[in-house]
């Protein structure tokens with residue numbers, strides 16, 4: 275099994291590469307073949323019109339019938355193609371159900387998923403039947419049409435030969451060419467049919483071409499190899515929306531995060547905290563304003579360089595199919611000892627020691643054989659390995675680990691990333707209480723950006739109420755934090 279085997283991305287890439295191959299080879303080949311066949315037909319018609327106009331007219335009538343029949347078939351096949359794309363949902367439904375079987379069982383919705391499967395199966399079978407019937411339809415029409423044509427043509431030729439209008443040799447020529455024309459029409463019908471199938475590939479590739487593109491991967495300004503050296507981030511009048519039709523989720527942010535500063539991001543659900551890393555990684559283009567990283571406008575950088583410079587442990591980490599080692603070090607840059615060192619620092623040692631195959635322990639699709647907390651820890655290890663990172667983003671990175679492990683990890687992060695700008699989207703407020711600053715977000719706007727001590731001193735502030743809601747004010751740990759901050 276290869277690294278990306280069976281991931282949704284891999285399936286899309288496989289299909290796309292097959293489509294591109296078809297567009298590259300199949301479609302031009304069929305087009306040129308059709309052009310040759312049509313050319314031969316036209317040549318036949320011109321010759322027939324010149325030598326025996328009656329036969330030429332007959333051929334034109336047959337051609338018109340042929341064109342109409344083919345057009346009718348093409349119209350029907352467009353509808354069948356639509357049914358076909360619905361049918362392809364069977365495979366993805368099966369795959370999704372397989373991956374999500376635990377959730378399906380937990381919510382007792384097996385019946386609902388089976389019904390959906392039955393419906394998709396029925397559509398798939400119907401579309402297969404429709405395709406089969408339509409193919410038979412065109413084959414039958416074509417053979418009837420061409421048989422009638424050859425019979426009439428032969429009868430005409432014999433009649434004209436009999437009355438002395440054309441020579442016996444011409445009779446032979448007309449009948450043999452008529453048979454050839456019949457074969458030609460059959461071949462054209464077959465090619466049109468095949469072309470219809472190949473056109474699906476063209477349409478799919480066109481869909482990708484028409485997709486809104488990410489920014490160019492090639493920049494005009496090449497950042498120095500040690501970029502970013504300070505890890506300073508400035509948001510300048512920055513606004514973000516996910517789609518043109520949706521409202522702004524980050525609204526005119528003006529913010530300066532100094533290099534090596536530790537900043538916690540808090541706010542209620544939907545305040546725009548996760549949109550922060552999305553903005554930094556330039557997953558979505560800004561609606562207004564920009565971000566400067568170490569004084570470089572992030573839009574002037576290669577996407578690859580920008581994203582390589584940032585390290586994130588996401589809210590819902592995804593592991594790749596393969597083994598543990600490949601997930602920790604996908605480019606095989608680190609030694610066995612370095613990997614174990616990182617595993618220890620990420621507090622994973624005890625956990626990895628339990629595997630018989632240690633680093634070669636198999637990981638199923640998306641890391642399904644690990645808990646979310648374990649996946650978060652596995653994502654922390656590569657971040658530790660990439661020591662030169664200057665900007666680290668933790669998007670609720672320890673939300674699913676127990677409080678004890680969380681505090682161990684927070685300690686690791688503080689020790690391992692001393693020269694790093696850390697942006698932590700926090701669910702447990704005590705993890706960010708010793709941070710330099712807290713960014714309080716509210717409905718996509720910056721409500722406050724200040725030291726935790728100053729924010730907590732304002733009992734009417736959102737941060738204080740968030741802390742209160744989290745029941746941290748009754749929590750000893752929190753009281754300890756408050757005491758250590760010398761709050762009155």
Ligand SMILES: Nc1ncnc2c1ncn2[C@@H]1O[C@H](COP(=O)(O)OP(=O)(O)OP(=O)(O)O)[C@@H](O)[C@H]1O
Nearest residue numbers: 516517520523541542543544545546547548549550
């Ligand atoms: N992919 C998306 N497409 C469209 N809107 C989105 C998308 N992701 C988030 N949003 C919207 O952006 C707003 C901010 O979402 P965001 O995830 O940044 O909030 P959050 O503060 O991180 O919330 P939570 O704490 O629940 O994770 C929400 O109104 C949400 O509906």
